[in-house]
Amino acid sequence: MGRRPRLGGWRGTGPRAFLLAASFLITLGSFAVLPYMSVLLHQRLGLGLGTVGIVLAVASLVQFSGGVAAGALAARIGSRATMLTALAVRTAGFAAFVPGTTSPVLAVGAVILVSCGAALYLPANKAYLVEGADEADRPRLLSASGAAFNAGIALGPPAAAPFVLGSPTVLFSCVTALFALVGIGHALLPPAAARPVADEARDATGDADQPQRHDDGLPPFAVTVLSVYVFMFFQHYLALYAVPRTSVAYYGAVLTGYACLLVIAQPLLSRWIAALAYRDAMKVGFGSMAAGMAVIAYGGHTGIGAGAALMCVGEVVLFLKNDLEALARSSAAPASVFGRQRLAAGLGAFGSGVVGGQVYAGAEAMGSARGFWLAVCLQALLLPVLLTAVVRRRIRASIPEPGSERPSSQRQRPPRG
Structure with missing residues (x-):
């Protein structure tokens, strides 16, 4: 059987290039909204600061701890399908903000939905980037992903500042449309690349269970x-x-x-x-x-x-x-x-x-x-x-001290015959 082509580095990485661009757009849309959430919940919807703090704390806990669920879901349905699920949830969350600008209950529900989507998306996004890539290419892929996310973080807040309090419905509608379009693009992605042959060989021999660097x-x-x-x-x-x-x-x-x-x-x-x-x-x-x-x-x-x-x-x-x-x-x-x-x-x-x-x-x-x-x-x-x-x-403590093992004469001998 022939050797499967690898998709490491930047050769033939149209799907990865799209994913990096999408990472920028996703973060741009998210940070057009999320940094102003406390202002929206408190000043526009009238929630007390204590309640706002609880809502944001729960949202943060969901967003981070939900990464474990993302790994389990990706193992079952694949990283591309997990990203699609995450984007569907986040799109629904931002859409709920449109009527939620006048309803505290809908707004809080929207915050939790967006956090759930974020929890599912990032592990699957990074997994799609590195699956099938040589280990030597992983630093460049992950650093490029981080750069794309940080660029969105930098530009999102100033882009949304004129609309946050004056026209929040327009802002949330635009972000919802952006996420829907990005989701359609993800649906056109091919399945994630297979793992490199070297990695599969390591798994087959059991070496993958050991750390590669101590x-x-x-x-x-x-x-x-x-x-x-x-x-x-x-x-x-x-x-x-x-x-x-x-x-x-x-x-x-x-x-x-x-x-x-x-x-x-x-x-x-x-x-x-x-x-x-x-x-x-x-x-x-x-x-x-x-x-x-x-x-x-x-x-x-x-x-x-x-x-x-x-x-x-x-x-x-x-x-x-x-x-x-x-x-x-x-x-x-x-x-x-x-x-x-x-x-x-x-x-x-x-x-x-x-x-x-x-x-x-x-x-x-x-x-x-x-x-x-x-x-x-x-x-x-x-x-x-x-x-x-x-x-x-x-x-x-895990290394036995010298002389702690029984002498060879006292070790159990295999039965003869």
Whole structure:
């Protein structure tokens, strides 16, 4: 039998090119709405801030933890069918916002539907990109996907700003139509490519059950939890710190510059990140985040801008490396791997949300919000060291001590005859 053609790299990747373009459009449409959700629910529909917080917390939990369900669904019906299901759910959710602009019940239901669709889509999207691709091509594919998503994140909010409160029905109608068209395009995609022959051979011999790279056994799931935990302090609390010390316009410029830097840096650094040992990637990533937090604590326009740039470097290195390492260490289908990674991200974000509010409130009560960023800086330095120490201790405990085995004369001999 002939060798099946591979679809690695960028050769003959029309479906992948479409998927990258669709990733941009999907994020553009989503972030034309989602960043303003608290404003819409509170100011237009009159929900209390406590209720708004609960709705958004539940939506975030669904969006992250639902990645596990996405992996299971993709294993049963395939990544393309899972993406179609996700887009149908998200389209229905945005459509429900049209009458939901006057109904709190419909609006809350729409938020949950959109979150369910997002939970199903991203693991299947990444799985479709890497299925059938050589391992050497995965960093470029995943970094290109991240760049497409971040470009949509950067452009979505300013594109929707003129319509959010004045003409929300027009905004939601346009986003619904966009998702419907993108869904039609997904329906025309071919089934995902088969796994590379080398991967199938590894599975057949059982080698796929073993990690391809050990790096002291650091588990990507735990490192992902820790990466997102540290990063979300920056995501959640920079606005509270930066706006009073600079201006709303400067804060917006920082966010736009951050997104543009992600779009440019991640593809450029993808091969270098892939070549890094996992432990070295952790040093670079968490070190950059710690430095970013310390510089932000310095304050002012320069400190906040430079600190955000350092945080961007940490995100680029850690988030891509975590996904690559999770893929390399698992024999499971890519959609299942990415689903578990989404769950890890959700746990990290949840932990950061629970801890961050208390720490920030305590820092403000002490009269110095800078103390918050220094506390997070220390966490970024110490927690990876503690995780590495715990993993090493468990590895040492699993290795039998010399002389612990019975002498050969006492071992059970096979029966004769």
